[in-house]
Amino acid sequence: xxxxxNVTKVYNKxxxxxTNTNLTIEKGEFVFLVGPSGAGKSTFIKLLLKExxxxxxxxxxxxxxxxxxxxxxxxxLRRNISVVFQDFRLLPNKTVFENIAFAMEVVEASPxxxxxxxxxxxxxxxxxxxxxxxxHQLSGGERQxxxxxRAIVNNPALLIADEPTGNLDPETAWEIMKVLKQINRRxxxxxxxxxxxxxxxxxxxxxVALEKGxxxxxxxxxxxxxxx
Ligand SMILES: Nc1ncnc2c1ncn2[C@@H]1O[C@H](COP(=O)(O)OP(=O)(O)OP(=O)(O)O)[C@@H](O)[C@H]1O
Numbered sequence: 001x002x003x004x005x006n007v008t009k010v011y012n013k014x015x016x017x018x019t020n021t022n023l024t025i026e027k028g029e030f031v032f033l034v035g036p037s038g039a040g041k042s043t044f045i046k047l048l049l050k051e052x053x054x055x056x057x058x059x060x061x062x063x064x065x066x067x068x069x070x071x072x073x074x075x076x077l078r079r080n081i082s083v084v085f086q087d088f089r090l091l092p093n094k095t096v097f098e099n100i101a102f103a104m105e106v107v108e109a110s111p112x113x114x115x116x117x118x119x120x121x122x123x124x125x126x127x128x129x130x131x132x133x134x135x136h137q138l139s140g141g142e143r144q145x146x147x148x149x150r151a152i153v154n155n156p157a158l159l160i161a162d163e164p165t166g167n168l169d170p171e172t173a174w175e176i177m178k179v180l181k182q183i184n185r186r187x188x189x190x191x192x193x194x195x196x197x198x199x200x201x202x203x204x205x206x207x208v209a210l211e212k213g214x215x216x217x218x219x220x221x222x223x224x225x226x227x228x
Contacts, residue, residue, distance in 0.1 A: 004060075008020055
């Protein structure tokens with residue numbers, strides 16, 4: 001599914017964010033990406049989304065070397081990879097239904113498909129009764145569930161979650177984790193960058209730890225491994 005081969009990323013100012021990184025993530029895995037602030041987690045995610053280019057090395061997604069992908073083909077990449085952010089990033093002037101529908105309109109789905117898919121993903125995240133609400137009328141946990149529904153509505157192979165529970169209280173964070181695990185059980189590969197020690201320790205999934213741009217740990221049924 002994802003393969004990084006000798007990936008190095010040096011930013012303009014000479015900061016080396018990733019150094020000679022090698023990693024393989026198989027289809028259907030659930031992987032936590034952990035490490036101290038500045039370790040390179042966001043850089044890792046930006047490279048997968050082609051928001052940044054590696055200085056050296058190759059990134060293979062679904063058998064395709066995305067480092068060789070032309071700018072023109074990036075929208076196709078984005079259909080297969082979806083992202084959920086810490087700050088939800090919902091459109092404030094659209095309802096819950098419209099926020100999710102918009103992600104389908106962007107990839108030119110038909111109105112019929114939209115009418116079928118949106119209620120289905122809303123049911124999956126347990127928000128069928130909130131379809132007509134606007135984001136400001138929802139709690140943080142509900143907003144995050146909308147953003148997850150939006151992220152999965154086009155059936156991506158890979159869901160990247162960048163600190164998805166960072167703005168939520170512990171109980172609400174667990175609701176989000178339940179939803180992510182359920183999506184993973186349906187076959188979607190999940191990569192989640194997080195500082196949530198309790199969640200990582202309890203879920204016992206694969207843990208990849210980055211420090212100063214290097215993978216220092218890669219454990220199946222791993223733990224968070226830091227004190228924060
Ligand atoms: N656009 C950029 N230009 C220059 N340096 C950058 C840029 N983005 C990140 N860096 C640097 O690269 C290193 C890795 O940063 P990155 O954001 O990937 O870390 P992180 O593990 O995601 O941290 P956090 O947990 O705080 O989000 C840091 O030293 C950071 O200052």
